[in-house]
Amino acid sequence: MSLLDKLKKIGHRETGIRDFCIQTIRFKKFLENARALLDLFADGREKVLGEYIFDRHYVVTLIDSVVDRLGRMVYDASVLVPESGEELYAAYDRHKLAARNLIGSTPSAADDAVDPEYRLLSDVLKWFQGTENTGNISVMEFMRQTFFHVIQGLESNDAMTRNQALFDKNGLHASDMGIYVIDLWKDALSPPSENRSIRDFNSIPLRHLFMDSGNGDLEKAGPKANQHTAAWVAAVSEYQLSLTTLKPNFRFRLETLASGYEPSDFIFIFAGPNAPLDKIIPDGFHVERTNYGQFAWSLSITAKTIEDTLMIIGRNLFDESVRRMQ
């Protein structure tokens, strides 16, 4: 069979799993772009402290980079929750205008004590973080709102019910676990024809998540369930894991990349407002709590640290006392 025939065949075998895989990979890109924005903010904050020598070109490049990343994040969000696309792009346009105004602004002569480059960078940081005096929402607040749109879309009951039906239909229930497991690359092209074990998946983060969650024995580990319907879904590749619950009353989502390429590796967690996050994650995470839910992330960490952290999270998440709260 020629490559073209194979591609044609793939094109006609739409199962819905492919959409799920694309959505999961897109969410990873969304997180990567959000993370790049946080790095840009951190860079600007470091430079404005006064130790660095920089010119206007640096500040303009910083603004351009923020606009670029923000645009990519909005694109990702629009793919993940198309119904929010119009609103997000309208807000993005306002930020592009704010960026243009910053670049085009001329320094006033009133404040000669501060170099214009520093004053511009200071204004840029206000645009990032907001101030009490401004009525416009900051880039950071816009990022938060975009996160809520995406998480609400991905974690909605409708989406969960739809996914569960899809996974059942395509036989993605791992035989040894109460969990659906999806190979992000293989299953997108060809759903499995027979039951699989967790051991069949070559995924470093998945292996570490379940390594210490039950007597160290993978066969016995994890959230076992006798019923056919699983409570968890893990979408994996060799270095990526996207774990989420399908329980309507317990929201928990873990996204991680553990490639060994440190600048890109991360762990991101979303949990419902009442989930016992402190009992699940170890120290070292940046945590933000909102009325809608809890967000925790750890960036720029080594693959080894991610693996150790996943072992702890797996052990805690499937610990009996935590499971009773789910």
Add this chain to the structure above:
Amino acid sequence: MSEQPLKIMVIDDENIVGKRLKPALEKTGDIVETFEEGEKALARFDESPFDIVVTDIRMEKIDGIEILEHILAKSGRTKVIIITGYATVEIAREALSKGAFDFIAKPFKPADLRAIIERASKELRS
């Protein structure tokens, strides 16, 4: 016996660079002159050579490579340090191949530039 102060020339068309570098480099007793225009800087160099020239690579009329070539043609012992931006690292490599002593990317801390100047100073005095 204390060492002779270095004569350092800073060339950057962004006013803030010279304005912030001059006091930072003068702290160690060196003599620093700053220029925003390459032509004026080269005219000054022709009058009186400097030990070290720190120049931006991307400027309006004369770029850092031309400044490097002019200075090395006039004074082979002068150490030229190139300041680069984000997108000019490739050009900085070209500058190194043409005899620049080292380069430093903006944004940078004066202490980082000072470390390069100290290395250059050791070579000048060896």
